[in-house]
Amino acid sequence: MEGAILGLEGVYRTFKKGRTLIPVLQDIDLNVMPQECICLVGESGCGKTTTGKILSGLLKPSRGRVFFEGKDTTSLRGAAYNAYRRAVQIIHQDPYASLNPAHTIYSTLSFPLFRHKLVKHYNEARERVAALLEMVDLTPVADVIDKYPHQLSGGQRQRVGIARALTTNPRVIVADEAVSMVDVSIRIGLLNMMGRLQAELGAALVFITHDLALAKYFAWEGRIAVMYLGRIVEIGRTQEVIANPQHPYTRVLLSAIPEADPERTRHKQHIQLRSEDIPRLTELPPGCAFHPRCPWFVPGMCDSEVPTLERGADMDTRVACHPLTRGEPLTLYPA
Amino acid sequence: MSESVLRIDDLSIVYRTARGLVRATSHVSFSLAKGETIALIGESGSGKTTLSLALIRMLPAAAQITSGAIHYTRNGQTRNVLSLSPGDMRAFRWKECAMVFQGAQNAFNPVLRIRQQFADTAAAHGIKDPEVVKARTLELLRLVRLDPQRVYDAYPHEMSGGMKQRALLALGVLLDPQVVILDEPTTALDILTQRAIIDVLNEMQKRLNFSIIFISHDLALAAEMADRVATMYAGEIVELAPVAEMFYRPHHPYTLGLLRSVPKLDQRRDDLVSIPGDPPNLIDPPSGCKFHPRCQFATDHCHQEAPPLVEYTPGHFAACWHTDKVAAARSGFIDLKEVKKDDRS
Numbered sequence: 117m118e119g120a121i122l123g124l125e126g127v128y129r130t131f132k133k134g135r136t137l138i139p140v141l142q143d144i145d146l147n148v149m150p151q152e153c154i155c156l157v158g159e160s161g162c163g164k165t166t167t168g169k170i171l172s173g174l175l176k177p178s179r180g181r182v183f184f185e186g187k188d189t190t191s192l193r194g195a196a197y198n199a200y201r202r203a204v205q206i207i208h209q210d211p212y213a214s215l216n217p218a219h220t221i222y223s224t225l226s227f228p229l230f231r232h233k234l235v236k237h238y239n240e241a242r243e244r245v246a247a248l249l250e251m252v253d254l255t256p257v258a259d260v261i262d263k264y265p266h267q268l269s270g271g272q273r274q275r276v277g278i279a280r281a282l283t284t285n286p287r288v289i290v291a292d293e294a295v296s297m298v299d300v301s302i303r304i305g306l307l308n309m310m311g312r313l314q315a316e317l318g319a320a321l322v323f324i325t326h327d328l329a330l331a332k333y334f335a336w337e338g339r340i341a342v343m344y345l346g347r348i349v350e351i352g353r354t355q356e357v358i359a360n361p362q363h364p365y366t367r368v369l370l371s372a373i374p375e376a377d378p379e380r381t382r383h384k385q386h387i388q389l390r391s392e393d394i395p396r397l398t399e400l401p402p403g404c405a406f407h408p409r410c411p412w413f414v415p416g417m418c419d420s421e422v423p424t425l426e427r428g429a430d431m432d433t434r435v436a437c438h439p440l441t442r443g444e445p446l447t448l449y450p451a
Numbered sequence: 452m453s454e455s456v457l458r459i460d461d462l463s464i465v466y467r468t469a470r471g472l473v474r475a476t477s478h479v480s481f482s483l484a485k486g487e488t489i490a491l492i493g494e495s496g497s498g499k500t501t502l503s504l505a506l507i508r509m510l511p512a513a514a515q516i517t518s519g520a521i522h523y524t525r526n527g528q529t530r531n532v533l534s535l536s537p538g539d540m541r542a543f544r545w546k547e548c549a550m551v552f553q554g555a556q557n558a559f560n561p562v563l564r565i566r567q568q569f570a571d572t573a574a575a576h577g578i579k580d581p582e583v584v585k586a587r588t589l590e591l592l593r594l595v596r597l598d599p600q601r602v603y604d605a606y607p608h609e610m611s612g613g614m615k616q617r618a619l620l621a622l623g624v625l626l627d628p629q630v631v632i633l634d635e636p637t638t639a640l641d642i643l644t645q646r647a648i649i650d651v652l653n654e655m656q657k658r659l660n661f662s663i664i665f666i667s668h669d670l671a672l673a674a675e676m677a678d679r680v681a682t683m684y685a686g687e688i689v690e691l692a693p694v695a696e697m698f699y700r701p702h703h704p705y706t707l708g709l710l711r712s713v714p715k716l717d718q719r720r721d722d723l724v725s726i727p728g729d730p731p732n733l734i735d736p737p738s739g740c741k742f743h744p745r746c747q748f749a750t751d752h753c754h755q756e757a758p759p760l761v762e763y764t765p766g767h768f769a770a771c772w773h774t775d776k777v778a779a780a781r782s783g784f785i786d787l788k789e790v791k792k793d794d795r796s
Binding site: 159160269271272299300301302303304305306308326327328329330332333336358368369370372373374375376377378379380381382386389392393394 | 494495596611613641642643644645646647649650668669670671672673674675694695698699708709710712713714715716717720721723724725726727729730
């Protein structure tokens with residue numbers, strides 16, 4: 117897409133397990149626009165983390181291309197490649213595993229500064245690290261800067277993780293389940309801070325989560341991409357996807373989620389799946405991977421060809437669903 | 452309310468650690484009625500798991516129960532769980548009070564077929580007739596919506612996480628316990644699997660009429676399943692109320708804070724606020740009300756004296772000096788009329 121800062125085009129990724137190849141991502145097209153917030157949502161094993169890692173250059177696609185500012189990243193060399201890696205930073209899920217226990221907060225945060233030659237000497241690095249800690253509200257700075265990760269709480273560690281992602285003045289931040297391991301009461305504080313920093317820095321944010329309500333909160337003005345078994349099945353403006361889900365999988369998901377409101381959650385209409393078993397990635401069903409579970413399955417259509425992500429009739433969102441993109445109404449498959 | 456099956460009186464538990472005494476659970480009291488579901492909500496370290504482990508006396512060696520009693524009633528006979536002999540305790544677990552632990556992935560023995568694990572459990576409690584055990588096992592597997600024939604002979608690795616979790620629920624109620632304790636029953640499960648587990652649990656409870664204590668940090672799950680909710684903070688129950696009361700008329704600032712920090716899926720923009728600060732240190736807890744350092748309503752009174760758990764409306768208890776201020780604050784946040792209007796029944 118024109119103007120995208122980061123893009124995936126026809127990206128596939130397989131992992132080898134013994135002698136079998138596991139197709140973790142298939143045919144992913146995704147564009148990240150400057151300063152936008154885009155959420156990747158889906159259940160475990162749908163490929164959202166792998167997508168995040170490919171976006172940030174930590175993994176290479178098996179097939180397909182990654183574009184940074186319109187240039188194929190495999191063609192980038194030297195300074196240009198470093199600029200890409202500097203511009204895209206990732207915040208990891210686990211604040212306990214993602215910080216080196218043998219390094220102080222200062223050394224964790226100063227390492228990328230020296231590596232990318234953003235500071236020249238110790239004093240400058242100290243100053244810059246202190247400024248970063250202030251940005252993520254780890255104050256007073258003197259209490260934190262020379263501590264080791266084990267001396268901090270989970271919430272504080274995740275703030276360090278966020279600060280580390282900011283060290284290189286990134287233009288895209290990939291937050292992979294960045295708040296799923298911190299307690300409910302401090303989760304929103306972290307999210308609000310990330311939102312504020314994103315606005316201040318003018319960076320784009322790719323927010324990866326399994327929690328649709330959280331995605332809705334965080335990317336209210338942005339976009340949501342719903343993934344299922346290695347493919348994007350629906351992508352569109354957050355408000356549109358939440359209010360008006362199109363793809364059968366998105367509809368089922370939204371109907372299944374319990375909500376923190378007794379009246380509402382107990383009166384919710386749950387859409388019944390035809391099967392509760394999730395197919396294995398190594399034994400994907402032919403055609404649309406959701407068809408064995410889909411309540412609106414159309415024999416002959418859904419089980420023959422893989423649907424591509426297209427704009428349906430009268431829709432802003434794009435969906436990968438045969439009946440929808442052909443403008444046919446969804447009809448329940450007889451049980 | 453019908454007869455109570457479990458009554459916990461003034462239960463306090465400490466852990467002895469090198470750094471000092473950790474007051475994991477302090478003066479907890481509540482009762483559980485037959486067929487009732489109570490949710491214990493709170494953050495990690497609030498004492499939820501310690502409390503539930505105490506109910507089946509499976510606390511780690513470093514823990515010590517410093518006060519209290521747990522009264523268990525079946526067929527009109529009441530016993531104090533804390534004074535049962537080791538032999539009686541073994542019989543009590545599973546037969547009277549079963550616990551389904553977090554992480555079903557690891558709960559089954561990987562080298563035994565599911566049927567063997569059901570049979571072993573039954574045999575350990577004196578039920579040796581293979582026909583009886585088989586019939587009961589198949590019935591329960593059907594109840595949790597598994598294919599009984601397939602799962603009966605399966606090894607754990609042949610099942611998905613959701614299937615294992617459901618098989619574990621079936622195993623939990625094999626001996627027809629009156630109380631089932633569920634520790635984070637759906638965390639680490641996918642949304643659709645979670646939905647299946649919730650539905651199965653509701654169905655099982657309707658059929659078998661057991662009581663449930665479930666521990667969760669997920670408010671939505673409590674809203675969906677619980678009859679009553681207990682909010683725990685720093686080892687204490689700070690609020691206990693019927694589910695609708697808790698969600699629409701919270702009296703404790705911590706409960707209000709939790710409710711305000713959870714995003715909802717309706718079609719409006721959320722306005723969420725987090726609770727400032729970190730959970731307290733249980734070795735050296737704050738004076739007075741333990742929540743006061745994080746509380747927006749705190750006054751000197753809160754620093755000095757811990758508020759007692761007071762019954763405000765029938766069945767609604769809260770421990771806070773300033774419930775009036777909480778009521779004023781929540782009126783701007785929780786709008787009951789909107790709840791009715793959006794009701795999609």
